[in-house]
Amino acid sequence: MKIRSNLLGPVVLAFFIVGIAGTMIANYWNTEKIKIPVKYKTGEFAGEYNPADIRGSYTLEDINKSFQIPVEDMARAFGFGDTDHKNTIRAKDIERTYGELKQGELGTDSLRLFVALYTGRPHTPEETTLLPNQAVRILKEKAGLSEQQLEELNKIKIDISSLKPGDDVQTEQPVESGGLEIKGKTTFQDLLDGGLTTQEIEETLGTPMGRSGDKVRDYLVEKGLEFKEYKTKLQELADSKN
Amino acid sequence: MASKRQTAGRKRTRIQLVFFVLIAAIVINHSLHEAGMSIPILSSASIHAVCPFGGVVSIYEYFVKGTFTKKIHESSWVLMWITFAMAALFGGVFCGWVCPFGTFQEWIGKLGKKLFKKRFNRFIPYSVDKWLRYLRYLVLALVLYMTAVTGKLFFEEYDPYYALFRFWTGEVAISAFVILGLVIIANLFVERPFCKYACPFGAVLGLFNLFRFFSIKRNPITCTDCGACDRNCPMNIPVATADTVKNHQCLTCMKCTSEQKCPEADTVELMAGKMKEAA
Numbered sequence: 001m002k003i004r005s006n007l008l009g010p011v012v013l014a015f016f017i018v019g020i021a022g023t024m025i026a027n028y029w030n031t032e033k034i035k036i037p038v039k040y041k042t043g044e045f046a047g048e049y050n051p052a053d054i055r056g057s058y059t060l061e062d063i064n065k066s067f068q069i070p071v072e073d074m075a076r077a078f079g080f081g082d083t084d085h086k087n088t089i090r091a092k093d094i095e096r097t098y099g100e101l102k103q104g105e106l107g108t109d110s111l112r113l114f115v116a117l118y119t120g121r122p123h124t125p126e127e128t129t130l131l132p133n134q135a136v137r138i139l140k141e142k143a144g145l146s147e148q149q150l151e152e153l154n155k156i157k158i159d160i161s162s163l164k165p166g167d168d169v170q171t172e173q174p175v176e177s178g179g180l181e182i183k184g185k186t187t188f189q190d191l192l193d194g195g196l197t198t199q200e201i202e203e204t205l206g207t208p209m210g211r212s213g214d215k216v217r218d219y220l221v222e223k224g225l226e227f228k229e230y231k232t233k234l235q236e237l238a239d240s241k242n
Numbered sequence: 243m244a245s246k247r248q249t250a251g252r253k254r255t256r257i258q259l260v261f262f263v264l265i266a267a268i269v270i271n272h273s274l275h276e277a278g279m280s281i282p283i284l285s286s287a288s289i290h291a292v293c294p295f296g297g298v299v300s301i302y303e304y305f306v307k308g309t310f311t312k313k314i315h316e317s318s319w320v321l322m323w324i325t326f327a328m329a330a331l332f333g334g335v336f337c338g339w340v341c342p343f344g345t346f347q348e349w350i351g352k353l354g355k356k357l358f359k360k361r362f363n364r365f366i367p368y369s370v371d372k373w374l375r376y377l378r379y380l381v382l383a384l385v386l387y388m389t390a391v392t393g394k395l396f397f398e399e400y401d402p403y404y405a406l407f408r409f410w411t412g413e414v415a416i417s418a419f420v421i422l423g424l425v426i427i428a429n430l431f432v433e434r435p436f437c438k439y440a441c442p443f444g445a446v447l448g449l450f451n452l453f454r455f456f457s458i459k460r461n462p463i464t465c466t467d468c469g470a471c472d473r474n475c476p477m478n479i480p481v482a483t484a485d486t487v488k489n490h491q492c493l494t495c496m497k498c499t500s501e502q503k504c505p506e507a508d509t510v511e512l513m514a515g516k517m518k519e520a521a
């Protein structure tokens with residue numbers, strides 16, 4: 001049986017058309033990461049989505065789907081109230097726009113904290129996490145926060161009126177301490193590069209180490225563990241190497 | 243008026259153009275989508291989502307953890323199986339008829355042909371070159387190993403295809419641009435240099451040429467040993483001495499066949515079964 005070009009061309013096209021259409025019908029074809037955060041595994045909120053797993057690639061629309069927070073509120077909270085296409089703003093856009101400032105950091109973790117407070121779910125922010133004034137205002141208005149929470153927020157709120165999205169934001173470079181600083185972005189490879197051994201990391205975490213490119217924070221959140229608790233332990237271990 | 247042989251060759255180039263334009267349109271639409279405006283109906287998938295090699299680098303992760311490597315989705319997995327099914331039937335047909343980076347190299351190669359005429363694609367003696375062609379298996383092994391260890395798309399930083407189709411985004415690593423530049427320069431001397439020496443996906447698909455259902459077959463009875471098939475094979479495969487082309491580099495481009503460059507009727511064909519039946 002011979003195959004000629006005038007048959008092979010349509011056969012090649014047919015393979016793709018049938019293959020893609022078939023998997024679309026079977027509901028398997030998917031070209032995007034399904035952006036759904038992990039759920040709390042234990043405690044009062046077990047089974048609910050955990051804001052700590054919001055990633056930089058999540059759009060406000062993705063977050064709205066999991067946490068039912070109006071996109072408009074999130075956009076206004078972070079100074080994107082006048083922006084078109086609010087749905088497609090990503091958590092990492094907040095980080096890109098503001099990032100590391102003198103007072104701390106305004107980025108993905110700020111959005112996680114905002115979502116957690118808005119929905120009344122637990123989340124321990126990183127020590128440097130900031131929230132814009134208007135985010136705090138929206139939370140006061142809609143989230144019914146306790147006196148203690150309000151006091152905490154007053155310590156980390158920041159005026160971003162001079163740092164409008166799209167402006168050239170002056171960011172502060174972190175002070176070089178010479179050693180490894182454990183952050184949300186720290187990967188297992190960073191830990192190894194910082195002089196920690198696989199055995200030390202696994203003993204500290206009480207779980208096998210993730211792959212070298214995995215972020216420690218994401219890895220722990222996926223396992224239902226609290227990053228902050230292990231961050232301190234890992235930092236102590238890293239400091240002891242200097 | 244174009245001869246029958248020219249028309250046969252154009253069928254392939256038309257299909258190549260369709261895939262090139264489609265992929266270019268999808269990746270541009272992806273950028274538009276990121277900027278909050280996209281062309282309706284047309285997919286705005288990422289370049290990784292429409293690349294079957296993403297499925298190959300995810301194989302380890304899929305069977306160990308049941309997930310895909312970061313940035314890879316079900317679509318890559320589906321495309322990988324479609325490509326494998328085609329390869330089981332026709333060998334490297336994806337490389338020869340579909341891959342937009344192969345098409346891009348063929349366009350650059352036309353410039354090389356203008357510059358070097360008959361010397362183009364004949365600079366390296368085949369006795370040496372045939373061994374260099376196995377380099378792509380080293381690349382494949384390295385990419386699979388590093389992807390499994392890091393859990394990240396290791397090849398992205400070196401991928402000239404990614405550099406070509408995402409050059410405007412600021413996301414492409416310098417190393418990928420450097421490799422793209424080297425491929426373009428080499429392409430002025432050699433046909434499809436990336437496919438020949440470095441493409442890890444071509445390496446996988448090439449294995450199917452060993453047992454594909456439809457193969458390039460030569461009829462030694464009607465063959466006059468004119469060497470037209472050898473001269474016209476972009477991958478420098480010695481067709482004239484083979485009864486069945488099982489070379490891992492064959493693209494199933496059909497240039498060597500009686501439909502195109504072989505001057506004898508029913509002598510070199512893409513076919514299943516025994517050649518003498520057709521003789």
Ligand code: SF4
Nearest residue numbers: 475492493495496498
């Ligand atoms: S010319 Fe023939 S042998 Fe060479 S790549 Fe094309 S189909 Fe394969």
